[in-house]
Amino acid sequence: MEQTIIKVDHLKKSFGKQEVLKEVNFHIDKGEVISILGSSGSGKSTLLRCINLLEIPDGGHIYFHQDDVKSLELNHYRSKVGMVFQSFNLFDNMNVLENCMIGQVKVLKRSKEDAKAKALFYLEKVGMKAFANKPSTQLSGGQKQRVAIARALCMEPEVLLFDEPTSALDPEMVEEVLKVIQDLAKEGLTMAIVTHEMQFAKDVSKRVIFMDQGVIVEEGSPQEVFEQTKHERTKAFLHRFNN
C-alpha cells in the first residue's frame, strides 16, 4: 500500500453564498502525479488553495500523513506543501537566486551557503542557472514560471501543487514549462496539477480527476478518464477541448 501524503475529507468551502467545494474527498499518495481537470469555476483551484491553506476551509478535514493540519504549525506545514501559481508570484524586489534562497534561509533556517548551493542546483534543473543574478522582473513568462518551480523545489516539499502553471503563458513558452514538470514527474516527485493541457495530462499523470460544480465527478487512470469516459459532464468537457 502506497503512503498517503495528503488526505482531504468532506472538504467544504464557500465564498459568500456561493458554494465552491461541496464535500470533496481526495487524496494524494507518495510518488503520484495527479491532474485535476474541469472548466473554470468548477472549484479545482480552490481545492489546491485549500490544501495549501491559502484558503481556510469551511468544513471537513485535511490530513498531512496522519495529522489534521489544524493541529500543525501553519508555516511549517506550508513549507512541506509547495505551490506553483498561474501568475508566478516571484518576489519582484529580488533577483532569481534570492527568490530561491529567502524561504530556505528564513523558514528552514539553512545557512546562506547551503541555501545558495541548493538554489543553484534546482535552478540548473529547470534550466535557469544562467539567469541566477537577473532581476526576476526582467524574465519572460516561461522563465519566471521555471524559477517559481525552482523556488518551490528549494523548500524540498513532500508534494508540489501546480495551479494552472501554463495558463498565463504565451503559447511558445508553454512547452519549456511542461518539459520541466515532465522531468520532475520522471524523478518521482509527488505532484497535483490543475491544468487545461489535455495531452500533457494524459502523458504525465498516473491519475486524472475531473471536477465540476464543486464535486469530483470522475476519477481514474488517464486511459479510464479520457478513453472510457463514464460521465456525461466529463464527455461534454472533453468534447469541447477536442474541438
Place this chain on the structure above:
Amino acid sequence: MKKFRLGIVSLFMLAMLVGCQSKQARVNDDNTFVVGMECNYTPFNWQTMDASDTAVSIGGAGYCDGYDVMIAQDLADRLDQKLEVKKLAWEGLLPALESGEIDAIIAGMTADETREKGIDFTTPYYESEMVMITRASGEEASYDDIQQFGGKHVIGQKSTNYDTVIDQIENVNHATPKATYPEMVVALQKMEVDGITAELPVAQGVVASNPDLTIVHFAQDKGFDIDTSVSIGLKEGSRGTEFFEEVQQALDDISEDQRNSYMDRARENSPETGEPTDGVAVKDQGFFTKVTNIAKQYWPLFAYGVQITLILAFVGTIFGLLIGLLLGTLRSFTIEESDAKLVKVLKRIAHGFVGLYVWVLRGTPMMVQAFFIYYLLKPIVHWNPLTAGMIIISVNTGAYMAEIIRAGIQSIDKGQTEGARSIGMSNLQTMFFIILPQAIKNQLPSIGNQLIVNIKDSSMLNVIGVVDLYFQSTSVAGSVYQFSETFFVTSLVYLFLTTIATVILNLIEKRMGHPKTLERGV
C-alpha cells in the same frame, strides 16, 4: 541594510548629543560665569559676525558685543571665571535666571519694584538719560517737554519701563509695544508712530545709523519720571550670599573712568555706526546691492540657520519614515477570521491608535502641535528647543508617512503575499522581506516629497525658539532694518536647498529603479 541601520543609529546619537549639550550648559560649574542678554540692544548688547577683542562667541549664531559684554567680561576676569554669554529673548531672561540656566542678567535692565520681587539687583553699573527718538524732519524734533507729545503716537519696548512711562504723557496715543528696537525704528520711519522712548546710549546708536532720525532731550523736570540706571540681576534670594557679594565687590572695583571708556568703545563699535561695506550710504543703494551686502555680511548667520533647517528636515524625514513604517504596517495587517481572539483585539487596538494618530496630527497645524507639545512637556523633560523641534517634526511627519506607507502596501499585488506564504514565510517575514521593500520603492517619490516639505515647514518651529533659517532671517532683518531684502536672500536659500534635495532624490530614485507597473502574463 547594515549601512542604513548604522546611519540611523548615528543620527539618533547626534540627536542625543545635541540634547545633552544644552543640558550640560545648565549646570554652571564654579569656573563659568553665565550671563544672559538679548544681543539686540545697541550699544548695551548686540549680535555681530565680527570677532573683535571685546566680542564673545554665542555659538553658531556669531558673537555678542557691547557695553554689557565688556562689563560682564571685566566681572568674570575679576571673579577669575570664564565668561559665557547666552542670547535670550527679553521675556526669557527671568525664567532662565530662575532655572539656573544663567548666573546673571546683564542686559541694560533697570531695577524696579516689580522686578525686585523676582531678582536681586546689584547697585547700578550705568546711569543714563531718558530721551525720545523722533523723525529729524518733524516738529517733534524741537520739543523739550514730554507733555508736548500729547496727541502724538508714542511707542516703547514691550515689557520694559520705557513702555509704561509713556502714560506719563497726557492724552498720548500709546502705541502697541514692539519687542525690539529695530522693529520700532521701522514703525517710526513709516510714520506709524511719532516717537520712541529710549535710553540715551540706545538712541545715539539708532540715530547714528538712521540720519533721518534725531534725539529729543527733555528740560529739567519736564522729562519722564523714571530711574534710568541699569543694574546686574542675580537670582532671587542670593543677596547676602558669597556669590552676590563677590559680584558686587567686583562691580565696585570697576572705576567710573573704566566704565565710561567701555561705553565709548561700545558706541564706536556698534554695527549701525560702522562704515557701509562698499562706501556707499545705505539709502543710496539699489535693491540688489542691499541684497548682496546682506548676503555677504550675514552669511554665517544664514549658514547656521541652514544647518539647523537641514538637521530638522533630515531628522524629521528619517524618523518620520520610521514612525510611518511602523504605523503604516500596523494599519495594514488585516483582521482575519483565522486569527485568535487576542490577536483580533490587538489588531483592532492598533488600527484604532493609528487612525487616531493620523487624524489628529494631519488635522492640526504643526505650529500648534509644536506649541502644545513643547510647553506641555517642558516642565517634565527640560528639553531645549532644537531637541523638541526634532521630535515634533518627526512625530508630525510620521502621520503623513503612515498614510504613504499604507498606500504603498496596498498597491502591492496580492500574489506577492501568496508567493511568500506558500513557501512558509510568516506574516511578519512576508511584510518585512517582501512587501515593505516594494512598498517603499514604489512610494519613494512621495517619501522624498516629505523631505522637501520638511525643509520648508521646519520654519514653523521658530515659535518654540528653534534657530532655523527663517528665525535667523528675522534676526538679520531686525539688525539691518531691511526686511524685503533680507527675505529675498532667505527665499533664494530655501529654493537652493529644495532644488539640491530634488536633484539628490531623483538620483536615488534612478538608482533604485523607477516604480514599475505590474507586469504580469495575461
